[in-house]
Amino acid sequence: MRTAFLTLLTGALCATAAHAQLPIVQTSFTADPAPVVINDTVFLYTSHDEDYAPPGQSQFRMRNWMLYTSTDMVNWTDHGVVASLNDFSWVKDKNNGAWAPQVIERNGKYYMYCPMPGGVGIGVLVSDSPYGPFKDPIGKALVVNSPEDIDPSAFIDDDGQAYLYWGNPNLWYVKLNEDMISVDGDIVKDPSIQKTRGQADPFHYQEGPWVWKKNGHYYLSYASTCCPEGIGYAMGPSATGPWTFKGYIMPPDSRATGNHPGIIDYKGKSYVFGFNFRLNFMRTDKHHERRSVCVAEMTYNPDGTIQELPWWDEGVSVEQIESWNPFRRTEAETIAWSEGLKSDRSDRVGMYVTAVHNGDYLMLKGVDFGKGAESFNVRAASATAGGTIELRLDDRDGTLLGSCPVSGTGAWGAWRTFSAPVSKIEGIHDLYLVFTGGEGELFDLDYWQFNH
Secondary structure, three states, X not given: XXXXXXXXXXXXXXXXXXXXXXXXXXXXXEEEEEEEEEOOEEEEEEEXXXXXXXXXXXXXXXXXXXXXXXXXXXXXXEEEEEEEHHHOXXXXXXXXXXXXXXXXXXXXXXXXXXXXXXXXXEEEEEEOOXXXXXXXXXXXXXXXXXXXXXXXXXXXXXXXXXEEEEOOOOOEEEEEOOOOOOXXXXXXXXXXXXXXXXXXXXXXXXXXXXXXXXXXXXXEEEEEOOOOOEEEEEEEOOOOOOOEXXXXXXXXXXXXXXXXXXXXXXXXXXXXXEEEOXXXXXXXXXXXXXXXXXXXXXXXXXXXXXXOOOOOOOOOOOOOOOOEOOOOOEEOOEXXXXXXXEEEEEOOOEEEEEOOOOOOEEEEEEEEOOOOOOEEEEEEEEOOOEEEEEEEEOOOOOEEEEEEEEEOOOEEEEEEEEEEEOOOOOOEEEEEEEEEEOOOOOOEEEEEEEEO
Protein backbone atom coordinates (compact mmCIF):
# COMPACT_ATOMS: atom_id res chain seq x y z
CA MET A 1 0.00 0.00 0.00
CA ARG A 2 1.25 3.45 -0.93
CA THR A 3 1.19 5.82 2.06
CA ALA A 4 2.11 9.47 2.38
CA PHE A 5 5.27 10.21 4.35
CA LEU A 6 4.95 12.92 6.97
CA THR A 7 7.13 15.86 5.96
CA LEU A 8 10.30 15.71 8.00
CA LEU A 9 11.38 19.29 7.75
CA THR A 10 9.87 22.72 8.23
CA GLY A 11 10.25 25.89 6.20
CA ALA A 12 12.68 27.20 8.81
CA LEU A 13 15.15 24.59 7.65
CA CYS A 14 15.66 26.28 4.28
CA ALA A 15 18.13 28.72 5.77
CA THR A 16 20.35 25.83 6.88
CA ALA A 17 20.44 23.96 3.57
CA ALA A 18 24.15 24.79 3.21
CA HIS A 19 24.70 22.08 5.83
CA ALA A 20 22.72 19.50 3.87
CA GLN A 21 25.06 16.69 4.84
CA LEU A 22 23.96 16.88 8.47
CA PRO A 23 22.43 14.37 8.35
CA ILE A 24 23.47 13.04 4.97
CA VAL A 25 20.29 10.95 4.43
CA GLN A 26 16.77 12.25 4.91
CA THR A 27 14.61 9.65 3.09
CA SER A 28 15.23 7.00 5.78
CA PHE A 29 16.48 6.84 9.34
CA THR A 30 20.04 5.52 9.37
CA ALA A 31 22.51 4.65 12.11
CA ASP A 32 25.77 2.82 12.86
CA PRO A 33 27.75 4.06 9.83
CA ALA A 34 30.29 1.65 8.32
CA PRO A 35 32.11 3.46 5.48
CA VAL A 36 34.64 1.80 3.19
CA VAL A 37 36.41 3.14 0.08
CA ILE A 38 36.10 0.86 -2.96
CA ASN A 39 37.29 1.82 -6.45
CA ASP A 40 37.36 5.55 -5.76
CA THR A 41 33.84 5.55 -4.28
CA VAL A 42 32.71 5.74 -0.66
CA PHE A 43 30.37 2.87 0.18
CA LEU A 44 28.44 3.66 3.34
CA TYR A 45 26.66 0.73 4.96
CA THR A 46 24.25 1.57 7.76
CA SER A 47 21.75 0.01 10.05
CA HIS A 48 18.17 1.20 9.59
CA ASP A 49 15.72 2.47 12.18
CA GLU A 50 12.15 1.84 11.05
CA ASP A 51 9.80 4.82 10.86
CA TYR A 52 7.43 3.19 13.34
CA ALA A 53 9.97 2.87 16.18
CA PRO A 54 7.98 3.54 19.38
CA PRO A 55 8.84 6.43 21.71
CA GLY A 56 11.41 5.91 24.43
CA GLN A 57 15.08 5.13 24.74
CA SER A 58 16.22 1.63 23.72
CA GLN A 59 13.01 1.10 21.73
CA PHE A 60 14.75 -0.04 18.55
CA ARG A 61 13.00 -1.36 15.43
CA MET A 62 15.70 -2.63 13.05
CA ARG A 63 15.37 -5.39 10.45
CA ASN A 64 17.84 -4.64 7.65
CA TRP A 65 21.00 -2.88 6.51
CA MET A 66 21.23 -0.10 3.92
CA LEU A 67 23.81 1.12 1.40
CA TYR A 68 24.63 4.64 0.17
CA THR A 69 27.47 5.74 -2.12
CA SER A 70 29.19 9.03 -2.91
CA THR A 71 32.14 10.33 -4.92
CA ASP A 72 32.02 13.89 -3.57
CA MET A 73 31.02 13.44 0.12
CA VAL A 74 27.89 15.61 -0.14
CA ASN A 75 25.64 14.01 -2.79
CA TRP A 76 24.67 10.47 -1.78
CA THR A 77 23.00 7.78 -3.89
CA ASP A 78 20.54 5.49 -2.10
CA HIS A 79 20.90 1.78 -2.98
CA GLY A 80 18.28 0.68 -0.48
CA VAL A 81 18.33 -2.52 1.57
CA VAL A 82 21.52 -4.50 0.90
CA ALA A 83 20.99 -7.25 3.51
CA SER A 84 18.55 -8.21 6.25
CA LEU A 85 17.92 -10.61 9.10
CA ASN A 86 16.12 -12.80 6.56
CA ASP A 87 19.53 -13.63 5.06
CA PHE A 88 20.35 -15.68 8.17
CA SER A 89 18.26 -18.87 8.20
CA TRP A 90 19.43 -19.79 11.71
CA VAL A 91 18.18 -16.57 13.31
CA LYS A 92 14.67 -16.88 14.75
CA ASP A 93 13.82 -13.20 15.31
CA LYS A 94 13.52 -11.57 11.87
CA ASN A 95 11.69 -8.45 13.07
CA ASN A 96 14.19 -6.56 15.22
CA GLY A 97 17.86 -6.51 16.14
CA ALA A 98 19.75 -5.72 12.91
CA TRP A 99 22.33 -3.63 14.74
CA ALA A 100 25.69 -2.19 13.66
CA PRO A 101 27.38 -3.98 10.70
CA GLN A 102 30.69 -3.57 8.91
CA VAL A 103 31.82 -4.55 5.38
CA ILE A 104 35.42 -5.24 4.38
CA GLU A 105 36.97 -6.38 1.08
CA ARG A 106 39.48 -9.19 0.69
CA ASN A 107 40.64 -11.02 -2.44
CA GLY A 108 37.82 -9.58 -4.53
CA LYS A 109 35.03 -10.55 -2.14
CA TYR A 110 33.08 -8.42 0.31
CA TYR A 111 32.37 -9.63 3.83
CA MET A 112 29.60 -8.17 6.00
CA TYR A 113 29.73 -8.84 9.74
CA CYS A 114 26.40 -8.51 11.52
CA PRO A 115 25.31 -8.85 15.16
CA MET A 116 22.30 -11.09 15.65
CA PRO A 117 19.29 -10.44 17.91
CA GLY A 118 18.72 -12.51 21.00
CA GLY A 119 22.37 -12.97 21.92
CA VAL A 120 22.97 -15.75 19.38
CA GLY A 121 26.27 -14.38 18.14
CA ILE A 122 27.78 -12.56 15.18
CA GLY A 123 27.02 -13.65 11.62
CA VAL A 124 28.87 -13.12 8.35
CA LEU A 125 27.63 -12.60 4.80
CA VAL A 126 29.68 -12.58 1.61
CA SER A 127 29.20 -11.14 -1.88
CA ASP A 128 31.13 -10.83 -5.13
CA SER A 129 30.00 -7.19 -5.33
CA PRO A 130 29.88 -4.38 -2.77
CA TYR A 131 26.28 -3.82 -3.90
CA GLY A 132 25.32 -7.38 -3.00
CA PRO A 133 23.51 -9.69 -3.00
CA PHE A 134 25.06 -10.92 0.23
CA LYS A 135 24.68 -14.58 1.25
CA ASP A 136 25.43 -16.56 4.39
CA PRO A 137 28.42 -18.84 3.56
CA ILE A 138 28.47 -20.90 6.77
CA GLY A 139 24.83 -21.19 7.90
CA LYS A 140 25.65 -20.50 11.54
CA ALA A 141 27.21 -17.87 13.78
CA LEU A 142 30.84 -16.99 13.15
CA VAL A 143 31.30 -15.95 16.79
CA VAL A 144 29.28 -17.02 19.81
CA ASN A 145 30.82 -15.63 22.96
CA SER A 146 28.47 -13.80 25.31
CA PRO A 147 25.54 -11.36 25.45
CA GLU A 148 28.15 -8.72 24.62
CA ASP A 149 28.35 -9.92 20.97
CA ILE A 150 27.37 -6.64 19.28
CA ASP A 151 28.92 -4.09 16.93
CA PRO A 152 31.43 -6.26 15.02
CA SER A 153 34.25 -4.44 13.21
CA ALA A 154 36.93 -5.98 10.99
CA PHE A 155 40.48 -4.81 10.26
CA ILE A 156 43.25 -6.28 8.10
CA ASP A 157 46.78 -5.40 9.22
CA ASP A 158 49.73 -4.75 6.90
CA ASP A 159 50.96 -8.32 7.35
CA GLY A 160 47.65 -9.68 6.10
CA GLN A 161 46.34 -10.78 9.48
CA ALA A 162 42.64 -9.99 9.88
CA TYR A 163 40.93 -9.25 13.18
CA LEU A 164 37.33 -8.98 14.31
CA TYR A 165 36.48 -6.68 17.25
CA TRP A 166 33.19 -6.24 19.09
CA GLY A 167 31.59 -5.76 22.47
CA ASN A 168 29.58 -3.79 25.01
CA PRO A 169 30.68 -2.99 27.69
CA ASN A 170 33.98 -4.84 27.18
CA LEU A 171 36.15 -5.01 24.08
CA TRP A 172 36.65 -8.46 22.57
CA TYR A 173 38.64 -9.57 19.54
CA VAL A 174 39.65 -12.68 17.62
CA LYS A 175 41.92 -13.38 14.67
CA LEU A 176 40.24 -14.29 11.38
CA ASN A 177 41.61 -16.75 8.89
CA GLU A 178 42.32 -15.55 5.35
CA ASP A 179 38.93 -16.90 4.23
CA MET A 180 37.35 -14.27 6.56
CA ILE A 181 34.57 -16.71 7.51
CA SER A 182 36.41 -18.69 10.21
CA VAL A 183 38.41 -17.76 13.29
CA ASP A 184 42.02 -18.50 14.19
CA GLY A 185 42.57 -19.14 17.89
CA ASP A 186 40.77 -18.10 21.02
CA ILE A 187 38.56 -15.10 21.62
CA VAL A 188 40.38 -12.49 23.71
CA LYS A 189 38.92 -10.03 26.18
CA ASP A 190 41.11 -6.98 25.66
CA PRO A 191 43.13 -6.56 28.87
CA SER A 192 43.60 -2.80 28.55
CA ILE A 193 39.89 -2.05 28.15
CA GLN A 194 37.94 -4.05 30.71
CA LYS A 195 35.03 -3.08 32.86
CA THR A 196 35.68 -3.88 36.49
CA ARG A 197 32.85 -3.39 38.94
CA GLY A 198 33.49 -0.47 41.25
CA GLN A 199 36.45 0.89 39.29
CA ALA A 200 36.59 3.90 37.00
CA ASP A 201 36.96 3.31 33.26
CA PRO A 202 39.78 5.58 32.04
CA PHE A 203 38.93 4.83 28.39
CA HIS A 204 35.21 5.66 28.66
CA TYR A 205 34.64 2.70 26.34
CA GLN A 206 31.03 1.74 25.69
CA GLU A 207 30.62 -0.06 22.34
CA GLY A 208 31.06 0.29 18.58
CA PRO A 209 34.82 -0.33 18.16
CA TRP A 210 36.53 0.80 14.94
CA VAL A 211 40.22 0.01 14.34
CA TRP A 212 42.50 1.52 11.67
CA LYS A 213 46.15 2.35 11.02
CA LYS A 214 47.66 5.62 9.77
CA ASN A 215 51.27 6.78 9.56
CA GLY A 216 52.51 3.91 11.70
CA HIS A 217 49.95 4.46 14.48
CA TYR A 218 47.15 2.05 15.37
CA TYR A 219 43.85 3.63 16.42
CA LEU A 220 40.80 2.36 18.25
CA SER A 221 37.74 4.59 18.24
CA TYR A 222 34.41 3.78 19.85
CA ALA A 223 31.17 5.11 21.26
CA SER A 224 32.13 6.43 24.66
CA THR A 225 30.55 7.26 28.01
CA CYS A 226 26.93 6.23 28.17
CA CYS A 227 24.75 8.16 28.30
CA PRO A 228 25.07 10.49 26.38
CA GLU A 229 27.72 8.97 24.11
CA GLY A 230 30.52 10.75 22.31
CA ILE A 231 33.29 9.28 20.15
CA GLY A 232 36.45 8.49 22.07
CA TYR A 233 39.71 7.07 20.80
CA ALA A 234 42.90 5.34 21.91
CA MET A 235 46.25 4.66 20.24
CA GLY A 236 48.56 1.67 20.41
CA PRO A 237 51.63 -0.02 18.90
CA SER A 238 49.72 -2.93 17.34
CA ALA A 239 46.28 -4.04 16.18
CA THR A 240 45.67 -5.49 19.63
CA GLY A 241 47.14 -2.65 21.66
CA PRO A 242 47.97 -2.18 24.41
CA TRP A 243 45.77 0.88 24.04
CA THR A 244 46.32 4.32 25.55
CA PHE A 245 43.34 6.64 25.84
CA LYS A 246 43.94 9.91 23.99
CA GLY A 247 40.65 11.78 24.29
CA TYR A 248 37.57 12.48 22.25
CA ILE A 249 37.09 12.86 18.52
CA MET A 250 33.71 14.24 19.55
CA PRO A 251 32.79 14.67 23.23
CA PRO A 252 29.49 13.41 24.65
CA ASP A 253 26.53 15.74 24.23
CA SER A 254 23.16 15.81 25.96
CA ARG A 255 21.40 15.76 22.56
CA ALA A 256 22.50 12.15 21.94
CA THR A 257 21.81 8.93 23.81
CA GLY A 258 24.12 7.11 21.41
CA ASN A 259 26.87 7.39 18.82
CA HIS A 260 28.87 5.09 16.59
CA PRO A 261 32.11 5.92 14.73
CA GLY A 262 33.20 4.97 11.23
CA ILE A 263 36.47 6.46 9.96
CA ILE A 264 38.06 6.56 6.49
CA ASP A 265 40.62 8.41 4.39
CA TYR A 266 39.28 9.52 1.01
CA LYS A 267 40.88 11.62 -1.72
CA GLY A 268 43.47 13.13 0.60
CA LYS A 269 41.19 13.87 3.55
CA SER A 270 40.09 12.03 6.68
CA TYR A 271 36.46 11.68 7.73
CA VAL A 272 34.57 10.52 10.79
CA PHE A 273 30.96 9.33 10.56
CA GLY A 274 28.50 9.11 13.42
CA PHE A 275 24.83 9.92 13.97
CA ASN A 276 22.42 12.31 15.63
CA PHE A 277 18.65 12.50 16.24
CA ARG A 278 17.98 15.66 14.26
CA LEU A 279 15.38 14.25 11.85
CA ASN A 280 13.55 12.50 14.66
CA PHE A 281 13.09 15.75 16.54
CA MET A 282 12.00 17.55 13.38
CA ARG A 283 9.04 15.16 13.31
CA THR A 284 8.20 15.08 17.00
CA ASP A 285 9.32 16.30 20.41
CA LYS A 286 9.37 12.69 21.65
CA HIS A 287 12.55 10.62 21.70
CA HIS A 288 12.40 7.65 19.33
CA GLU A 289 15.37 5.47 18.44
CA ARG A 290 15.34 6.92 14.92
CA ARG A 291 18.83 8.11 14.16
CA SER A 292 20.49 9.83 11.20
CA VAL A 293 24.06 9.42 9.96
CA CYS A 294 26.35 12.48 9.80
CA VAL A 295 29.91 13.05 8.58
CA ALA A 296 32.67 15.56 9.34
CA GLU A 297 36.24 16.11 8.21
CA MET A 298 38.76 14.92 10.80
CA THR A 299 42.24 16.39 11.36
CA TYR A 300 45.34 14.75 12.81
CA ASN A 301 47.98 16.60 14.82
CA PRO A 302 51.69 16.14 13.97
CA ASP A 303 52.06 13.61 16.82
CA GLY A 304 49.21 11.49 15.45
CA THR A 305 46.57 12.58 17.94
CA ILE A 306 43.23 13.77 16.60
CA GLN A 307 41.74 17.25 16.91
CA GLU A 308 38.47 17.34 18.82
CA LEU A 309 35.33 18.22 16.85
CA PRO A 310 32.22 20.05 18.09
CA TRP A 311 28.85 18.34 18.13
CA TRP A 312 27.12 17.51 14.83
CA ASP A 313 24.53 20.27 15.10
CA GLU A 314 27.09 23.03 15.66
CA GLY A 315 28.13 23.76 12.08
CA VAL A 316 30.32 20.70 11.51
CA SER A 317 30.42 20.13 7.78
CA VAL A 318 32.43 18.82 4.85
CA GLU A 319 33.49 20.44 1.61
CA GLN A 320 32.37 18.99 -1.70
CA ILE A 321 35.34 17.21 -3.27
CA GLU A 322 34.28 17.54 -6.91
CA SER A 323 31.37 19.11 -8.76
CA TRP A 324 28.43 17.10 -10.11
CA ASN A 325 28.02 16.52 -13.86
CA PRO A 326 24.32 17.05 -14.76
CA PHE A 327 24.82 15.88 -18.35
CA ARG A 328 25.03 12.25 -17.28
CA ARG A 329 22.11 10.17 -16.13
CA THR A 330 21.53 10.94 -12.46
CA GLU A 331 19.47 8.57 -10.36
CA ALA A 332 16.68 10.51 -8.68
CA GLU A 333 17.68 8.97 -5.35
CA THR A 334 21.01 10.85 -5.53
CA ILE A 335 20.43 13.62 -3.01
CA ALA A 336 22.30 16.10 -0.85
CA TRP A 337 19.16 17.28 0.92
CA SER A 338 15.45 16.63 0.56
CA GLU A 339 12.10 17.36 2.14
CA GLY A 340 9.24 14.92 2.50
CA LEU A 341 10.55 12.22 0.15
CA LYS A 342 11.06 8.47 0.46
CA SER A 343 12.81 5.90 -1.69
CA ASP A 344 11.66 2.47 -2.82
CA ARG A 345 12.74 -0.35 -5.12
CA SER A 346 11.10 -2.15 -8.02
CA ASP A 347 12.27 -5.07 -10.14
CA ARG A 348 11.95 -2.96 -13.28
CA VAL A 349 13.89 0.21 -12.46
CA GLY A 350 15.65 -0.54 -9.19
CA MET A 351 15.65 2.34 -6.69
CA TYR A 352 13.41 5.36 -7.26
CA VAL A 353 12.07 8.38 -5.37
CA THR A 354 8.49 8.21 -4.14
CA ALA A 355 6.02 9.88 -1.74
CA VAL A 356 6.31 13.13 -3.75
CA HIS A 357 3.84 15.80 -2.65
CA ASN A 358 3.25 19.45 -3.41
CA GLY A 359 6.06 21.54 -1.91
CA ASP A 360 8.52 18.68 -1.47
CA TYR A 361 11.94 19.00 -3.07
CA LEU A 362 15.36 17.45 -3.48
CA MET A 363 18.68 19.25 -3.85
CA LEU A 364 22.09 18.39 -5.30
CA LYS A 365 25.08 20.47 -4.34
CA GLY A 366 27.72 21.83 -6.68
CA VAL A 367 26.17 21.02 -10.07
CA ASP A 368 28.44 22.16 -12.90
CA PHE A 369 26.44 23.39 -15.90
CA GLY A 370 29.59 24.37 -17.78
CA LYS A 371 28.62 26.58 -20.73
CA GLY A 372 24.94 25.87 -20.24
CA ALA A 373 22.16 23.37 -20.91
CA GLU A 374 19.32 23.39 -23.43
CA SER A 375 16.84 20.87 -22.01
CA PHE A 376 15.96 18.61 -19.10
CA ASN A 377 14.68 15.02 -19.22
CA VAL A 378 13.13 13.01 -16.40
CA ARG A 379 11.69 9.51 -16.21
CA ALA A 380 8.59 9.41 -14.06
CA ALA A 381 5.41 7.46 -13.37
CA SER A 382 2.09 8.59 -11.94
CA ALA A 383 -1.32 7.04 -11.28
CA THR A 384 -2.71 10.51 -10.55
CA ALA A 385 -2.86 13.71 -12.59
CA GLY A 386 0.84 14.25 -11.94
CA GLY A 387 2.39 17.67 -11.34
CA THR A 388 5.34 19.86 -12.25
CA ILE A 389 9.06 19.81 -11.52
CA GLU A 390 10.44 23.33 -11.05
CA LEU A 391 14.20 23.52 -11.65
CA ARG A 392 15.62 26.20 -9.38
CA LEU A 393 19.13 27.38 -8.61
CA ASP A 394 20.84 27.84 -5.24
CA ASP A 395 17.63 27.89 -3.18
CA ARG A 396 14.20 26.22 -3.23
CA ASP A 397 12.81 29.67 -4.13
CA GLY A 398 15.80 30.58 -6.30
CA THR A 399 16.08 31.48 -9.99
CA LEU A 400 13.73 29.36 -12.11
CA LEU A 401 15.77 27.51 -14.73
CA GLY A 402 12.76 25.75 -16.24
CA SER A 403 9.57 23.82 -15.49
CA CYS A 404 8.90 20.24 -16.55
CA PRO A 405 5.26 19.09 -16.52
CA VAL A 406 4.76 15.43 -15.56
CA SER A 407 1.34 14.12 -16.54
CA GLY A 408 -0.34 10.93 -15.37
CA THR A 409 1.00 7.75 -16.95
CA GLY A 410 -1.91 5.51 -15.99
CA ALA A 411 -0.18 3.53 -13.24
CA TRP A 412 2.63 3.84 -10.71
CA GLY A 413 4.79 1.36 -12.61
CA ALA A 414 4.16 2.88 -16.05
CA TRP A 415 7.35 4.86 -16.65
CA ARG A 416 7.61 7.61 -19.27
CA THR A 417 10.20 10.22 -20.16
CA PHE A 418 9.21 13.89 -19.93
CA SER A 419 11.22 16.84 -21.29
CA ALA A 420 11.33 20.60 -20.99
CA PRO A 421 13.57 23.43 -22.28
CA VAL A 422 15.69 25.34 -19.78
CA SER A 423 17.10 28.85 -19.64
CA LYS A 424 20.74 29.56 -20.36
CA ILE A 425 22.86 29.14 -17.25
CA GLU A 426 26.59 28.68 -16.75
CA GLY A 427 28.88 27.61 -13.94
CA ILE A 428 28.37 25.73 -10.70
CA HIS A 429 25.13 25.96 -8.72
CA ASP A 430 23.12 24.00 -6.20
CA LEU A 431 20.21 22.46 -8.10
CA TYR A 432 16.73 22.19 -6.57
CA LEU A 433 14.00 20.00 -8.03
CA VAL A 434 10.88 21.50 -6.46
CA PHE A 435 7.64 19.55 -6.89
CA THR A 436 4.29 21.27 -7.32
CA GLY A 437 0.75 20.05 -7.99
CA GLY A 438 -2.51 19.12 -6.34
CA GLU A 439 -3.24 17.11 -3.23
CA GLY A 440 -1.93 13.60 -2.70
CA GLU A 441 1.06 11.93 -4.31
CA LEU A 442 2.16 13.50 -7.59
CA PHE A 443 4.57 11.07 -9.26
CA ASP A 444 7.54 8.76 -8.76
CA LEU A 445 10.98 9.60 -10.18
CA ASP A 446 13.51 7.18 -11.66
CA TYR A 447 16.26 9.42 -13.09
CA TRP A 448 16.93 12.80 -14.71
CA GLN A 449 19.48 14.39 -17.03
CA PHE A 450 20.27 17.76 -18.61
CA ASN A 451 21.21 17.99 -22.29
CA HIS A 452 23.53 20.37 -24.14
